[in-house]
Amino acid sequence: MRLNTMLSSFVAGGALSVLALSATGVVKPLSIPVVPYEVFSEANIPVKATPQGNTLRVVKTNKMVETTKDPIWDVELVVDGKVVDKVEALIGRSYRQTADRHVAGNKSPLPVGTYSIDKQGIAKAPFDDPELGKGYWVPITPLFPTGRSALGIHQDPSWGLLNKESGTSGCIGLRSPEDTRKVVEWIRQYDVRVVSVQS
Secondary structure, three states: OOOOOEEEEEEEOOEEEEEEEOOOOOEEEEEEEOOOOHHHOOOOOOOOOOOOOOEEEEEEEEEEOOOOOOEEEEEEEEEOOEEEEEEEEEEOOHHHOOOOOOOOOOOOOOOOEEEEEOHHHOEEOOOOOHHHOOOEEEEEEEOOOOOOOOEEEEEOOOOOOOOOOOOOOOOEEEOOHHHHHHHHHHHHHOOOOEEEEOO
């Protein structure tokens, strides 16, 4: 008996591969593009073939926002061990930089350590909380014991404003919606899976 039906399917490398058995008995692979989450559906960004281990590295700089005295951090894209791009961020409040970074709710920077990126949880504005900005939200989860949770990367719409909201409650706050878009593109293009907070 000859079958003219789909035999199996699986997701591999960003495409749904389907094996179909034709009436002549020949197995023919089909390729149907799959976008695993909505955030990238409009971006149309190609995935670059790069080795595992590409990361976002977060380091404190010696720069400061003049108006609010918030220290500026760099979020670096590290590919094959080399920094290939970066954006600036504010993390925590300026007056809470030395507080215990493992205590929830104290507005200190997120703790030093490695975090996984929840790609399925990436979301696009608008958000209920205006302090999440107008770009994208990238949730991250600590891969170590800590009292901190609900952490992520987002725009800080109060960057440098004297409204007591400049900086974040612990998240990585980027300067603009465009910077959040850039980070999302990095994650997609280079298959970035972790954030390494180093200072």
